[in-house]
Every structure is written in structure tokens, then in C-alpha cells.
Amino acid sequence: MRPNSPSNTGTSPAPVPEGLLVALGVPEPEERVYLRVLARPGRTTERIAAELTLGDESAAEALRLLAARGLVRRQGVPPTWSATAPDVAVEALLLRREEELCRTRGRIGELMRTYRRAQQPSAAGLVEMVTGRAAIADRWRSMQEGARHGVLLFDKAPHIMRADPGAELPLLARGVRMRVVYETSGVRAPGRLAELREFIEAGEEARMLPELPCKLAVVDDRWAMLPVSNGAELRAALFVRPSSLLDALTAMFEVYWHRALRIPDTDDxxxxxxxxxxxxxxxxxxxxxxxxxxxxxxxxxxxxxxxxxxxxxxxxxxxxxxxxxxxxxxxxx
Known part of the structure; x- marks a missing residue:
């Protein structure tokens, strides 16, 4: 015997993902209506409103907006609603969102000019003071997430946070080149060398020296961060944007990198x-x-x-x- 369809038996349809369309700019109320139409096609506006406990006018407006986005279509007499195939409709929505993001990225320069004008004239927005361990850690996470090509690091105490595989391994996986010079006092810590192996085996290029001049992080040719002063605690750091200072910090890293000993890959x-x-x-x-x-x-x-x-x-x-x-x-x- 052939099984009855879910619409005839009243059984619940398979779960559908929530929040997907919200991330693409579709408000949550419209997404709820879309997911209902996607899972239960052939409903009238009034039935959709009743199932979602919405007013008829609210449901009708949401369906009108979804139709304008190409996500649903009305057909038949009396008119009922069905979803457009998601591989077509959602992909088109995604492409439009990507175009908007690209246009926004292109205007970052305008935002930066406004930002720099608001900074002290002597700094001209090229060097910024970041204070507090939490603020420094947040800025470093943002730098990592924004990395496109390469990250340069001097790993030296004090550390504001332990090495985070959840942050570094995705960088290596998407092709960001990471070069790290470790100070040997940090490598000596119990279990530390075993931790480093995980990063090395994932693609990190690691070297070490008995002593480093300071902590340092350089991301692409865009940002650098280093402590205001060396000491037992890291309370303030300088955030450096493209400038002769950033060039000098990058050159300093290269000098120490070529002097350092390579920590070999266990898979070599x-x-x-x-x-x-x-x-x-x-x-x-x-x-x-x-x-x-x-x-x-x-x-x-x-x-x-x-x-x-x-x-x-x-x-x-x-x-x-x-x-x-x-x-x-x-x-x-």
C-alpha cells in the first residue's frame, strides 16, 4: 500500500533551518511565513495566517514582500502559495547580499577618513592605544578574523590568552600563512611543545630564539599590535595601521625570523x-x-x-x- 502524504495525514514535516534568511536580510516574521510555505505548499493566505497565529493583513504583507524577493509565488483559484525552488531563489538572494557587502567594503575608506579626523592630529589615526586585557584580546581576535594572507608573531610572555586552536586552525585551513617566532622560555613550559605540534602539523611555520625584543603581531600589510612596555602584565598595547612604523615592525620580524631556529614538523x-x-x-x-x-x-x-x-x-x-x-x-x- 502506498503511504499517504504528510499533508493528508497531518504529520509534521521535516524540520527546516531557522535564521538562514535572517542572515541574508529577510526579517524574522517574513522568514517564519516563508518556512511555513516551504514546508506546507498550497495554502491560502488565510490558512497560513491561522497556522502561524497571524492577522490576515500581516500574513498578506509578509507574502507580498516574499514574492517581491522571488522566494514565493501565488497561483491557482482560489489563490494559494508555494515556494520557489530554494537553489534558485535563495542563491539569488545570497548574490544580492554579497553585492551589498562588496559595496560596503568599498566604502571602508570613507569611514576610516572620518575616524582619523576624529583622532588626535599627532597620531593621524595611524597609531591607536588599546587598554585593558579584555580589549586587547578582543582586538587580537578581530585581527585574526580579518587576516587574508599572512600573520607574523613574536610569541613572548606575558600572554593575555592561551593559544587557541579554534582561532588559528581555521586561519591555516583557509590558506593564511602563519609564521611564529617563540621565545624559548615559553617553549620550556610543561606540555607546551606538544601543543605547538598541533599548529605545526596544520601548517604553521615555527621557529624559536632564546630572547625576543617584545611581543608583536602583524596581520597582512594592514595592522600590527605590540605592547606599550614590556613587563609582567600586558595592560596597554599599540595598534598600528599602514605607515613607516608598520613597515619597520615587519622588517624587524624578518631579521629575527632569519636568525631563529626552526621547530621541525613531526611529519617531515x-x-x-x-x-x-x-x-x-x-x-x-x-x-x-x-x-x-x-x-x-x-x-x-x-x-x-x-x-x-x-x-x-x-x-x-x-x-x-x-x-x-x-x-x-x-x-x-
Missing amino acids: PRRAAADHQRELLTLLSAGLTDDSIARHLGVSPRTVQRWVHEVMDVLGARTRFQAGIQAARAGLL
Whole structure:
């Protein structure tokens, strides 16, 4: 026996998404009417109004506006309402919304000129002071979300928030190049190197140095942020827009980037023949103690000491950190 259709039995239709059309500029009352017509076609205006507990005039106005947007159509006698195929109607609505957004983006320059005129004449809107940990964190999240091409970072204490995979991994997934120089004191923290591996395996290019001059974040060629002063707490930061100062900060990053040691990717096939040795060199250059390295590699401190002396002898290094430097120059990292 063939099953009856839902309209004949009174069973509820499959759920339909809410909020989709609101995001495209269709007000919530109109969206409710649209979703009803989409799920239950062939209703008159009066029946739609009754099912949604709307007045007849309100339902009629909503249907008129939806028809003007191309989302519904009226047909038959007596007239009833049906939805236009969403792959056509909603796609057209989406394209119109995208055109509006593009026009708005094109007028950001006008907004910026107004903004700069309101700033102090000496700063000319190119450098802005951001105060408070929450405000700094919000600005940094906005910078990340607006990144298009590349992000440059000096990772140095104090940190206003832990590294957030939920923010960084989507950037890497959409092709934003991320280059980060970590200060070794931060890499030494328990479990920190394991956290960095997640970002490295996702595509982050990571290097490290014993000391960095300051915290720094540069996004594309548009924005930079750095602390007002170094210290135990980050209470104020400078937000820099395109200017000679931004160019200088980008150039400073490149100088330190080329001096830094690479933190290798664990998936690099060149690591397959000597994983422990390369991991040891990485941990040495990060400044970890023998006990910390032993815990990380799952061996005894005595074994680590033996490996360290063997590596230093092979490389002709006099100090542990020098061994890491010479290993990088030899292409072992």
C-alpha cells in the first residue's frame, strides 16, 4: 500500500533551518511565513495566517514582500502559495547580499577618513592605544578574523590568552600563512611543545630564539599590535595601521625570523631516520633541562646526558645551545 502524504495525514514535516534568511536580510516574521510555505505548499493566505497565529493583513504583507524577493509565488483559484525552488531563489538572494557587502567594503575608506579626523592630529589615526586585557584580546581576535594572507608573531610572555586552536586552525585551513617566532622560555613550559605540534602539523611555520625584543603581531600589510612596555602584565598595547612604523615592525620580524631556529614538523619525512636525535636537538635549542628532556622522550636523565655529549662531540659544540645552532646550520633541524 502506498503511504499517504504528510499533508493528508497531518504529520509534521521535516524540520527546516531557522535564521538562514535572517542572515541574508529577510526579517524574522517574513522568514517564519516563508518556512511555513516551504514546508506546507498550497495554502491560502488565510490558512497560513491561522497556522502561524497571524492577522490576515500581516500574513498578506509578509507574502507580498516574499514574492517581491522571488522566494514565493501565488497561483491557482482560489489563490494559494508555494515556494520557489530554494537553489534558485535563495542563491539569488545570497548574490544580492554579497553585492551589498562588496559595496560596503568599498566604502571602508570613507569611514576610516572620518575616524582619523576624529583622532588626535599627532597620531593621524595611524597609531591607536588599546587598554585593558579584555580589549586587547578582543582586538587580537578581530585581527585574526580579518587576516587574508599572512600573520607574523613574536610569541613572548606575558600572554593575555592561551593559544587557541579554534582561532588559528581555521586561519591555516583557509590558506593564511602563519609564521611564529617563540621565545624559548615559553617553549620550556610543561606540555607546551606538544601543543605547538598541533599548529605545526596544520601548517604553521615555527621557529624559536632564546630572547625576543617584545611581543608583536602583524596581520597582512594592514595592522600590527605590540605592547606599550614590556613587563609582567600586558595592560596597554599599540595598534598600528599602514605607515613607516608598520613597515619597520615587519622588517624587524624578518631579521629575527632569519636568525631563529626552526621547530621541525613531526611529519617531515627527513626526520624518519633519526627522530630521537632531531627531537633531542630541538629540545636542547629550546633550553630544556636534562630532566625535562628525559620526561618528554620517555628515557632516563642519564641516557639524555649520554646523547647530549655524543651530539656535542659530533658537532664540535662547547655548549648545549651551540649544539642546537650548529645542528640548524648543518640542516639537521
